[in-house]
Amino acid sequence: MMSAVSPAFPATSTRSGPSASSIGPAPDASGAPCCARTAALAALRETDPVTKAAAARALYAAVLDGSATCLADVTLDEPPEPPGLPGRPVRPELVEPRQLGRRSMQSPQGRAVLLHALAHIEFNAINLALDAVWRFAGLPADFYTDWLKVAAEEAYHFSLLSARLADYGHAYGDFPAHDGLWDMCERTRGDVLARMALVPRTLEARGLDASPPIRARLQQAGDRQSAAILDVILRDEIRHVLIGNRWFRHLCEEGGLDPHATYTRLAGQYHAPKLRGPFNFEARRDAGFDEAELAELAALAGVGLGTEPTGRLPRD
Ligand SMILES: [Fe+2]
Numbered sequence: 001m002m003s004a005v006s007p008a009f010p011a012t013s014t015r016s017g018p019s020a021s022s023i024g025p026a027p028d029a030s031g032a033p034c035c036a037r038t039a040a041l042a043a044l045r046e047t048d049p050v051t052k053a054a055a056a057r058a059l060y061a062a063v064l065d066g067s068a069t070c071l072a073d074v075t076l077d078e079p080p081e082p083p084g085l086p087g088r089p090v091r092p093e094l095v096e097p098r099q100l101g102r103r104s105m106q107s108p109q110g111r112a113v114l115l116h117a118l119a120h121i122e123f124n125a126i127n128l129a130l131d132a133v134w135r136f137a138g139l140p141a142d143f144y145t146d147w148l149k150v151a152a153e154e155a156y157h158f159s160l161l162s163a164r165l166a167d168y169g170h171a172y173g174d175f176p177a178h179d180g181l182w183d184m185c186e187r188t189r190g191d192v193l194a195r196m197a198l199v200p201r202t203l204e205a206r207g208l209d210a211s212p213p214i215r216a217r218l219q220q221a222g223d224r225q226s227a228a229i230l231d232v233i234l235r236d237e238i239r240h241v242l243i244g245n246r247w248f249r250h251l252c253e254e255g256g257l258d259p260h261a262t263y264t265r266l267a268g269q270y271h272a273p274k275l276r277g278p279f280n281f282e283a284r285r286d287a288g289f290d291e292a293e294l295a296e297l298a299a300l301a302g303v304g305l306g307t308e309p310t311g312r313l314p315r316d
């Protein structure tokens with residue numbers, strides 16, 4: 001149920017289902033701007049990946065041009081939570097991570113499997129960003145705009161990878177996938193501070209570490225087009241983690257919490273995956289991790305800071 005509904009809130013129910021027609025950020029009958037947080041929830045419930053991606057991009061564009069606006073004081077998650085979260089297609093089949101085999105970059109099939117796994121990460125990332133927008137009330141307007149921008153960029157990444165997958169004769173859904181990203185989203189659904197700590201600052205940040213070696217293997221296999229897509233994604237992902245760091249620190253500051261001790265506490269409380277090197281120190285620095293955090297990672301990886309060539313991993 002909703003509370004503190006502003007007069008500008010559209011009359012359309014947020015529970016009206018995930019059909020494509022319900023997603024567009026259209027103004028309500030009075031001409032008032034659409035509530036972007038309600039539209040984010042509708043996009044999150046959308047099951048068709050292409051429609052979801054288009055909705056995420058359209059929604060951010062609508063916020064930029066003023067035809068949608070984020071109403072921070074609207075609470076959309078009081079019981080029961082809307083069903084069908086996240087909306088996703090019947091395929092890919094979701095399996096345990098250990099059931100997913102290792103991929104050789106040397107064969108086209110191996111590269112297709114890799115591109116599919118990356119597309120699945122981006123599909124989940126659209127959902128994660130949309131979820132942050134609709135779920136957490138009472139935050140500054142910039143919080144919602146930041147995460148809508150992230151959702152739009154994740155949608156772009158998904159479309160780039162889907163198009164590349166099509167070059168290999170495949171589509172999203174052709175291979176099994178795992179659900180680790182959404183799992184962390186569910187675990188942190190009641191705590192925006194934990195969400196910021198563990199989704200962007202932990203899971204997305206791991207993507208920064210993983211990107212250079214994957215890119216190198218694609219390049220080595222002669223797939224320059226896919227390697228170029230990874231360049232675009234890494235550039236954007238640094239900003240996503242930066243946004244996560246920004247809001248994590250903002251929330252810590254508001255609550256009078258020490259960010260380092262708070263991160264350690266939350267990582268334990270929510271069973272965050274253990275951080276393992278090699279780390280992409282340069283990307284992490286650009287993404288807003290401070291020197292104390294980077295030194296801690298360097299100690300974990302058993303390397304010194306600042307000794308690696310630009311953009312390279314310590315053991316790459
Ligand atoms: Fe992404």
Ligand SMILES: [Fe+2]
Binds near residue numbers: 125154
């Ligand atoms: Fe991202």
